[in-house]
Amino acid sequence: MTARHLISLDDLTDADLRSILERGVSYSAGLLRHERPLADTVVGVYFRKTSTRTRTAFSAGSLRLGGQIVSYGPDDLQLNTGETTQDTGEVFSRMLDVLVARTAGDPAELRGWADQERMSVVNAMSADEHPTQALTDLTTLLRHFGRIEGLRVQYVGEGNNTAAALALALARFPGTHLELRTPPGYGLTEDVLRRVARSAALSGASLTEYHHMDRQEGGFDAVYTSRWQTTGTSKPDADWRAVFAPFQVTGELLAQSPAAIFMHDLPAHRGDEVTAAVLDGPRSIAFDQAANKMYSAMAVLEWCRHGITAGTAAPLTEASR
Known part of the structure; x- marks a missing residue:
């Protein structure tokens, strides 16, 4: 499986973007309650800056989709003792399936972690783009x-x-x-x-x-x-x-x-x-809108692991709005 990364919206094709949105609506409408596409998936959640909605959304969304999470705060990693970001990313990629990271800084660090095909990397907010x-x-x-x-x-x-x-x-x-x-x-x-x-x-x-x-x-x-x-x-x-x-x-x-x-x-x-x-x-x-952050996060995580092809998102009917 080739890892899919979301560092910028530019990483999504138009079809990817549309499919993630439609899948998020389907989750929000309660149409996919029994889906467990993250079974046997380990998601790392690393937040260097404060977060209420995004951190909770990806953590709760991972669990609701059958995944397991490993959560890191700003003082938890050996980055604080001088380990390089490259070495940290190498270790992450050999243990995690997905890394959701908020650095609030230069997205180049996230790009470095995404320079491999084992682990997906999701930008949970960098300085230039959310x-x-x-x-x-x-x-x-x-x-x-x-x-x-x-x-x-x-x-x-x-x-x-x-x-x-x-x-x-x-x-x-x-x-x-x-x-x-x-x-x-x-x-x-x-x-x-x-x-x-x-x-x-x-x-x-x-x-x-x-x-x-x-x-x-x-x-x-x-x-x-x-x-x-x-x-x-x-x-x-x-x-x-x-x-x-x-x-x-x-x-x-x-x-x-x-x-x-x-x-x-x-x-x-x-x-x-x-x-x-x-x-x-x-x-x-x-x-x-805040509640939809979890449903959108679920769609992003599913896309990272499996992709979402055209037609797999539930139709937008009046009942789903």
């Missing part, structure tokens, strides 16, 4: 709307690894539009914008980015935000909060898209990136 969060987000959109194609999403906040992954994923689907409202100096990187543009040129998707909150047009299907202080990072500007203050999702902003759902990758800081009235209001699906 691919499993985007898969969760699109699984949530697909579960709610029954489609990704043609959806209009507004993202408000820092152009962080969550925003980068969301942009890279949505750009793969025809007719989607992503509007980003990011504070000046905190937008998407040029590299991400180039990669999004390449995908959008093929799919017919579109992206616009503004560094202000003026001239809002509304009419979005979903409004999304993320915490202002991204895990594992710090702001170079001591007065960054003043720059971020206008980029808050309020009831007034949400009212400009009357049919929109509200999404948040959590953890949330009420009163910063979003008001409590929005996060806890009737249009918020943030906690359903």
Whole structure:
């Protein structure tokens, strides 16, 4: 078996991406409760930075699919005593079937661990991209709307690894539009914008980015935000909060898209990136989104071990939404 790796969304073909999303919806809808594709599989879960949802999602998802887990915290490995990352990866690959790792740093380390064919490596968040969060987000959109194609999403906040992954994923689907409202100096990187543009040129998707909150047009299907202080990072500007203050999702902003759902990758800081009235209001699906992280993780783990071919995901019927 050749290991499949998910370090970036670029590692997925369009068919892989679609199949993982559909499989995640099927798990979320309870249509695959008796599936045990991870029987006889050992999954390592290594988190160098804090995590609630992603760590729990991959741990619980592994167990629900019949796998066993070995969990490591930031102080558990001999990396702390000087062992090289190459030697650590070599040992991992001879004992584990899948490694789910959050480094919050340079993805080159994950690429190094993936330079073998015995063990799959899943990026649970690096500094530049959070691919499993985007898969969760699109699984949530697909579960709610029954489609990704043609959806209009507004993202408000820092152009962080969550925003980068969301942009890279949505750009793969025809007719989607992503509007980003990011504070000046905190937008998407040029590299991400180039990669999004390449995908959008093929799919017919579109992206616009503004560094202000003026001239809002509304009419979005979903409004999304993320915490202002991204895990594992710090702001170079001591007065960054003043720059971020206008980029808050309020009831007034949400009212400009009357049919929109509200999404948040959590953890949330009420009163910063979003008001409590929005996060806890009737249009918020943030906690359903968090629950879908486990179902999306299950689909990713299954893909790593077995792949998911066209037609194996359950059909998207009204009963499954």
